[in-house]
Amino acid sequence: MDSELTRAWLLNAALLIEREKDRLTQLDLAIGDGDHGVNMQRGFSAVAAGLAEPPPAGTTAGQLLVTAGTTLVSTVGGASGPLFGGAFRALGKTLDTAAEPDDTRLLADGLNAARDSIQRMGAAQPGDKTMYDVYGPAAEAFGHALCDGAGPRAAARAAAEAADEGVRATEPMQARRGRASYLGLRSVGHQDPGAASAALIFQALATAMEAQ
Amino acid sequence: MKKLINSAESLTADALAGMAAAHPDLRIDPRTHVISRADAPVPGKVGVVSGGGAGHEPLHGGYVGRGMLDAAVVGEVFTSPTPDRILAALRAADSGRGVLQIVKNYTGDTLNFAMAAELAEDLGIAVRTVVVDDDAATGTPDGTPGRSAGRRGTGATVFVERVCGALAEQGADLTAVADAGARVNAATRSIAIALTACTVPAVGRAGFELPDDRIEFGVGIHGEPGLRTEPLRPASEIVQDALAVLLDQLPPGDDDRTIVMVNGLGATPLLELYVVLNEASAVLRKAGLTVAHTLVGNYVTALDMAGVSLTVCRADERTLGLWNTPVNTPALRWGC
Numbered sequence: 001m002d003s004e005l006t007r008a009w010l011l012n013a014a015l016l017i018e019r020e021k022d023r024l025t026q027l028d029l030a031i032g033d034g035d036h037g038v039n040m041q042r043g044f045s046a047v048a049a050g051l052a053e054p055p056p057a058g059t060t061a062g063q064l065l066v067t068a069g070t071t072l073v074s075t076v077g078g079a080s081g082p083l084f085g086g087a088f089r090a091l092g093k094t095l096d097t098a099a100e101p102d103d104t105r106l107l108a109d110g111l112n113a114a115r116d117s118i119q120r121m122g123a124a125q126p127g128d129k130t131m132y133d134v135y136g137p138a139a140e141a142f143g144h145a146l147c148d149g150a151g152p153r154a155a156a157r158a159a160a161e162a163a164d165e166g167v168r169a170t171e172p173m174q175a176r177r178g179r180a181s182y183l184g185l186r187s188v189g190h191q192d193p194g195a196a197s198a199a200l201i202f203q204a205l206a207t208a209m210e211a212q
Numbered sequence: 213m214k215k216l217i218n219s220a221e222s223l224t225a226d227a228l229a230g231m232a233a234a235h236p237d238l239r240i241d242p243r244t245h246v247i248s249r250a251d252a253p254v255p256g257k258v259g260v261v262s263g264g265g266a267g268h269e270p271l272h273g274g275y276v277g278r279g280m281l282d283a284a285v286v287g288e289v290f291t292s293p294t295p296d297r298i299l300a301a302l303r304a305a306d307s308g309r310g311v312l313q314i315v316k317n318y319t320g321d322t323l324n325f326a327m328a329a330e331l332a333e334d335l336g337i338a339v340r341t342v343v344v345d346d347d348a349a350t351g352t353p354d355g356t357p358g359r360s361a362g363r364r365g366t367g368a369t370v371f372v373e374r375v376c377g378a379l380a381e382q383g384a385d386l387t388a389v390a391d392a393g394a395r396v397n398a399a400t401r402s403i404a405i406a407l408t409a410c411t412v413p414a415v416g417r418a419g420f421e422l423p424d425d426r427i428e429f430g431v432g433i434h435g436e437p438g439l440r441t442e443p444l445r446p447a448s449e450i451v452q453d454a455l456a457v458l459l460d461q462l463p464p465g466d467d468d469r470t471i472v473m474v475n476g477l478g479a480t481p482l483l484e485l486y487v488v489l490n491e492a493s494a495v496l497r498k499a500g501l502t503v504a505h506t507l508v509g510n511y512v513t514a515l516d517m518a519g520v521s522l523t524v525c526r527a528d529e530r531t532l533g534l535w536n537t538p539v540n541t542p543a544l545r546w547g548c
Contacts, residue, residue, distance in 0.1 A: 025415060033290045033434040034415040042288075073327070077265075077291035079320035082327055121323060178319045181361040182350050182432060184439070 001095060001107050005208055006061040007051050010068050012204035014048035017041055020200060027193040031180040036080065036193040043076035043084070065092030079178060080194060083118055083131060084201075090117035104152045111139040111159070122177055129173035129180060129187065134166040134198035156206040163202035170195045213416045220413040224266045224286060231273060235542055238276055244300040245293065247273040248283035252304050258380040258389050259283070259305025262314040262373055263298060264321055265290040267412070267515045268433055271369060274543030280377035281541070282311075289412055289515070290434045292320035298328030302337055310338030310386035314372050314393060316365030317345035340386055342376070342393035344369045346523065348401045348461040349430030349439050364432045367473050367523030368400035370511050374544065378534040396531060399465060403430065403458045404521035405450060410435040410478060410514050430457075433477070433514040433521075447484070451491035454522055459499055465526040469504040470496065471535060473523040478513035480520055485509065488520050496524070504532060511543065 017024070017040050025037030047068045055064060069088030073081050094110040115135040118124065124132040141162035145155035168191070175187035178194070217223050225242060232240040239248045253259060262272045263285035272284035282305035287293035298313070305311050311332070315325045322343060329339040346368035350361075376393045384392075406428040409418040412435060419435035422428055427450065430439030474489040476482070485508050493503055504527060512521065527535065538547035 029415065029419060031436075033436050034412050034419055035288070035290055038414045039288070039291055074294045074296050077287050077294055077320070077324075079292070079318075079323055081292075081294055081320075082323040122319065177361055179361075179432075179434065179436060182364060183437060186437060 001061045001103060001110075003055050003059050003061050003064055005212060006064045007055065008208040008211065009205050010047055010051055010064070012208050013201050014044040016200040016204050017044045017197065020196075024193050024196055027191055027196055030190040031175065031183055031187045032193060033179060035078070036197070039076050039078055039080055040197050043072045043081065046075040047071050060096055062092040062094075062096030065089070065095065068092075079122070080197070083122055083194070084197070086117045086121050087114035087135065090114050104146060104155065107152065108139075108143045108146055108155075111142050115139040124177045127173055128177045129170045129175040129192045129195070130177045131192070131194035131198040133170050133173070133192065134163045134195045134202070137166045138163040138198075138202045153206075153209045153212075156202075156209040160199070160202045160206035163199040167191055167195045167199045213411050213413070215411070215413055217413055223413055224288060227266070228273075228286065238542075241300065244297045245286045246283055246297065246301045246304055247276050247286070248301070248304040249276060249278070252282045253307035254282065255307050256309065256383065257282075257307055258309045258384065258386050259302070259307060259311035260314065260373070260377050260380050260389065261285070261301045261305045261311055262369065263287070263293050263301060263325075264316055265292060265434075268512050270510070270543035271512045272373070275370065275373050275541045277539070277541030278548070279381050279537060279539035279541070280373050280544060289414065292318065292324045295324050295327035295331060298325055299331045302328060302332045302339060303335070306332075306337045310340065312376055312380070312386060312389045312393060313339060313341050314369065314376065315341055315343050316369055317343050317362050318364065319361060338386055340390040342372060342390055342397060344372055344397050346397060346400045346402045347432060348403045348458045349432070351401075351461050366404065366433050367402040367475055367512050367521050368397055368525065370473065370507070370544070371400055371471065371523070371525050372396050374539065375531055375534045378537045378539070381537065392530075392534070396525065398463060399527070399531070400523060400525040401458045401462045402521050402523040403454045404432070404438070404477065404519060405429055405454055406431040406438065406477065406517055406519035407444075408479070408518040410517035412515065428519075429454075431514075431517075431519065433512060435514055435517060447487050448491045451488055451522070452495055455492060455495045455499075455524075458522060458524055462524060462526065465528070467526060467528045468500055469502045469527050469532065471505045471507075471525045471527045471531075472496065472503050473507040473511060473521075475507070475512055475521045475523065476510040477517040477519040477521060478510065479516045479518040482509065485520060488522070492522055505535060
């Protein structure tokens, strides 16, 4: 994971979120307050603005991810800012500090750290109908693919597919975390907007890997 | 969507600039969206801070002033402010005796305020937090939070801000101010009914559809749907049902005195709010409660939602004493 690939990933994510903004808002209108798409778009366009120029030589992937995470924390607002921002920061810190020599293995550790950050901050469990229902299966799929001998591209694609499956799986769930939880049974039958955004981030990673 | 705005993007900034023009005695930072008392930090006084998304005016900026908040921080519409901005509010309020932050119980607010408190502690500012969670619609009949996200924070925020602000003004220390806030929160419950949904400007259309002859029971203050829709009925019946849910969850107390708030959600005529208070008083009397003080008006709104929230606070001698001390803010003012 070098800084060039990281930049491509984050710019891809910003593009995808811009393109899907209305759908995210639509999902949030059904079970939240309808501002998820707008908030995510504001945050990721700030991340993209910071990456308009290639980073100075010597910038690590981890530094870019920590900066992106900090930008999200201070621009998205709501719960999504700390949760998505915290996940990117955890990933970036793992990439920069861990002693794992295998680059792809290190990324797997980083994705696990991102997942754990979401779990810890949001106190979410699997099946609570949150972004954790995407980060959990996606990080797991990435790790499993590596164990099965896949390269980084195939592993990222497997993570993106697991992420999409994770979003679909939130539809029949009853929300137990976040604003949607106030709806009780009325939250059933709708995909979780935070999970949908999370899947776009994994989608963007797979696309960036494949374009390399 | 019909709104008196220039653009959804500039809405909060434009409104804060107007607020600055209306209240020269407040300091409003256009960069951080922090509204503070001009004399903050007040030497020797514990700071009291609150904040949250815009769209609930006069909450929170309207409660900045002597006897209430030292600073408030405003986010985007219905979106928690970010930790760096909350930190700016904590710094503005800290005189060295620490700061109490009053946070409504929503995942976004609690996460961002917790991060801000950590940042403040790094700077040597002592921070305590009171999380307000009074909405009976999100509790279970026995009064415990019904779902894992817990009860929402709504009308009780005004009560907690008033009592904590009053106590801090008297020179109490941080622990005492925080304890008073927790005590008032625990003794207060709310319930809300919507007649129409509200429209978030950045979204451009109403949050949910409600036919002319239906109401939404148990809504929060963010335009999200409530517990259920019901047929529209006379105010007496609606208030009776609403207070039944509320009183069921109001913790018992030794004192039968209460402070009652009948709060418009943004687009409800005062005339109708008085009708609601009249019905509520009768129901409370029948339940053996005395109404010692009332607030009737728009105190915690949800943009242009039509509807009402009812808040009942069991008030003992201490709470009533603090409630009656002078307060001088844009939205709450007496005794001075």
